[in-house]
Amino acid sequence: xxxxxxxxxxxxADSDGCAKFKTGQxxxxxxxxxxxxxxxxxxxxxxxxxxxxxxxxxxxxxISPCNYELKQLWSNSKVKRKNNGxxxxxxxxxxxxxxxxxxxxxxxxxxxxxIKGTVYKxxxxxxxx
Numbered sequence: 206x207x208x209x210x211x212x213x214x215x216x217x218a219d220s221d222g223c224a225k226f227k228t229g230q231x232x233x234x235x236x237x238x239x240x241x242x243x244x245x246x247x248x249x250x251x252x253x254x255x256x257x258x259x260x261x262x263x264x265x266x267x268i269s270p271c272n273y274e275l276k277q278l279w280s281n282s283k284v285k286r287k288n289n290g291x292x293x294x295x296x297x298x299x300x301x302x303x304x305x306x307x308x309x310x311x312x313x314x315x316x317x318x319x320i321k322g323t324v325y326k327x328x329x330x331x332x333x334x
Contacts, residue, residue, distance in 0.1 A: 220270035222300030227267065230327040236320070243324070250275060261285050271297040303328075 231243040240255045250265045259282045263275040276292045277285075299306040303326045311320045 223271040223297045223305070226297070226300065226305055226324070226326070231324045232327055233322055233324045235322070242327070259285065268294075271300065 226245075228245050228247070231245065232240060233243070234240045241252045242255060244251045244253075245265065248264055248266070250263045252261045252263075253259070259280070261277060261280040261282070263277045265273055265275055267273045272294070274292050274294050277288045277290065279289065280286050293309055293311050295307050295309040297305045298308050298321075304323050306321065306323050308319070308321045311318055
């Protein structure tokens with residue numbers, strides 16, 4: 206009985222940890238050393254690739270507290286526009302205070318690949334820039 210209660214409490218703590226990442230500004234670096242800034246509000250997520258000013262807008266739908274789907278709606282990149290309508294499922298595997306680890310089967314028209322990474326919450330001083 207104590208084990209079950211402990212597991213349920215841990216599960217709830219992880220769910221509560223994910224909730225703080227539903228809106229706000231975040232950043233991550235991909236495996237090609239490109240940095241992206243994410244602005245997430247309500248049902249929209251906008252990613253901007255730093256240095257190239259490539260913007261991709263997606264609809265975000267939370268499946269559970271730590272699992273969401275992104276459906277690409279628009280991009281100012283001709284190459285990325287080919288992925289309009291593609292849905293990607295993301296799982297938050299660990300939520301910390303200012304970052305979370307994720308795993309996804311990221312899809313695009315060129316390839317599907319399993320990606321793991323970390324998304325960092327941007328601080329108040331970075332939001333102003």
